[in-house]
Amino acid sequence: MNIGLITFHRAENYGAVLQAYALQEFISDNFRNCDVKIIDYRSVPIESAYSYRKLILSGNPIKIMAKILLRGPRVYQTKRNFKEFVNKRLVISETFNYENIETAKNEFDCIVAGSDQIFNLAMTNHDMGYFLQGEKHSRNNSSCSVISYAASTGTIPSDEAYQSELLNLLKSFDGLSFREKSSYDWCTRHGLRCQVNADPVMLLDAEKWSKLAKKSRVKPYVLYFCVQSIENEMKTLEFAKKKASELECELCFLSIYGSIHDKEIQRLQSTKPEEFLGLIKNAECVVTDSFHASVFSIIFHKNFFVETNIKNNARILDLLELTGLSCSSMKNGTVMNPEKKIDWKSIDTILEEKRKETYDYFREYIQ
Numbered sequence: 046m047n048i049g050l051i052t053f054h055r056a057e058n059y060g061a062v063l064q065a066y067a068l069q070e071f072i073s074d075n076f077r078n079c080d081v082k083i084i085d086y087r088s089v090p091i092e093s094a095y096s097y098r099k100l101i102l103s104g105n106p107i108k109i110m111a112k113i114l115l116r117g118p119r120v121y122q123t124k125r126n127f128k129e130f131v132n133k134r135l136v137i138s139e140t141f142n143y144e145n146i147e148t149a150k151n152e153f154d155c156i157v158a159g160s161d162q163i164f165n166l167a168m169t170n171h172d173m174g175y176f177l178q179g180e181k182h183s184r185n186n187s188s189c190s191v192i193s194y195a196a197s198t199g200t201i202p203s204d205e206a207y208q209s210e211l212l213n214l215l216k217s218f219d220g221l222s223f224r225e226k227s228s229y230d231w232c233t234r235h236g237l238r239c240q241v242n243a244d245p246v247m248l249l250d251a252e253k254w255s256k257l258a259k260k261s262r263v264k265p266y267v268l269y270f271c272v273q274s275i276e277n278e279m280k281t282l283e284f285a286k287k288k289a290s291e292l293e294c295e296l297c298f299l300s301i302y303g304s305i306h307d308k309e310i311q312r313l314q315s316t317k318p319e320e321f322l323g324l325i326k327n328a329e330c331v332v333t334d335s336f337h338a339s340v341f342s343i344i345f346h347k348n349f350f351v352e353t354n355i356k357n358n359a360r361i362l363d364l365l366e367l368t369g370l371s372c373s374s375m376k377n378g379t380v381m382n383p384e385k386k387i388d389w390k391s392i393d394t395i396l397e398e399k400r401k402e403t404y405d406y407f408r409e410y411i412q
Contacts (some may be wrong), residue, residue: 049153051084053161057127059321060337064160067245076411082138090170122315130318146179150187158193160245165199176214192220195242198228243399251344258322265294268328270338280378281352285332292329336360346389350375368392
């Protein structure tokens with residue numbers, strides 16, 4: 046059976062490429078008769094968000110020159126790292142674009158849309174390709190079933206036209222699975238049958254991820270991984286410094302494109318996805334504002350603290366509620382419920398239950 050996955054697999058983002066890898070591996074491992082490929086859909090709105098032009102060649106001439114000198118080499122190497130991961134770790138199909146994406150239904154028996162915010166019309170600039178509806182949309186007589194898995198709508202605006210468009214697009218799916226409860230709640234209110242499933246990175250256990258993780262440091266360290274603007278998280282940074290001091294470790298700062306200038310901090314640059322995993326796996330403690338860094342900390346049984354006073358924090362709050370890890374929650378750099386002993390065995394059991402739910406969901410559509 047030929048299975049196609051459509052997602053943000055070319056986004057230069059650790060969570061994006063690792064969730065694509067995880068879903069590919071989970072289906073391949075659990076449904077041995079399936080040939081699984083990532084559909085190489087080239088979305089102009091998504092790829093332009095990570096373009097060299099946007100990251101470097103924007104602003105006045107003086108700012109452009111400064112960014113070329115200061116950030117150019119790092120951006121170039123980062124792009125190279127993600128491209129290498131995609132080419133080496135993901136099984137990629139032939140290339141599709143907005144004009145021919147519907148023909149992908151002729152190549153696969155089942156297409157899985159997700160994970161990530163592929164149903165966020167504002168983020169994709171209303172790219173219908175993620176709904177398998179292209180420029181020349183017409184009724185397709187293919188027997189291919191189209192389902193979603195842990196997809197996200199993002200925050201749905203109150204605009205009636207937007208909601209009507211999204212609802213009609215979702216009605217074309219044979220099965221609907223969402224990542225956030227908020228997407229599930231909105232769909233059920235509008236009469237759609239759907240369910241909530243775990244983010245794909247939660248589908249692989251520590252042993253599987255450890256095989257991919259690459260160790261890159263020797264000295265003990267606390268990892269501070271930041272995906273939001275560091276200027277808005279100075280109190281979180283101070284907490285990370287304090288934690289490193291308590292544990293007598295160096296503090297390592299990681300951000301894909303962000304930077305920080307502080308003599309007390311070891312800045313990590315152009316880190317590969319495999320090294321990102323290794324940094325979490327081998328850290329003494331992780332401080333972050335990232336959902337995926339939090340998930341990997343849980344999978345690797347690492348002591349971690351996640352800043353929750355950020356935009357779009359719903360999935361982080363859902364994760365902490367699911368695992369009972371309120372002790373890992375921070376708000377403006379202050380731990381909300383400290384000194385709670387973590388029962389990793391119980392959390393592993395919860396993750397196994399989520400994997401079984403995912404297996405049962407796919408079994409309805411994958412033979």
